[in-house]
């Protein structure tokens with residue numbers, strides 16, 4: 001697994017945090033941590049998985065996601 005950090009724009013409340021967490025988990029992300037304050041989502045993803053999958057899931061939910069860093 002690799003740690004993925006995405007910048008997530010458009011979250012305004014804890015409901016948004018839960019929505020983003022849910023779509024990421026549904027896309028297969030693990031140990032998802034979403035911070036409203038930092039406008040950031042941190043999670044574990046399989047090595048071979050592209051970030052596009054998670055970015056698209058977030059965009060589809062109505063937020064804007066961009067890769068921040070991944071290790």
Ligand SMILES: [Cu+2]
Nearest residue numbers: 012013015016
């Ligand atoms: Cu909200």
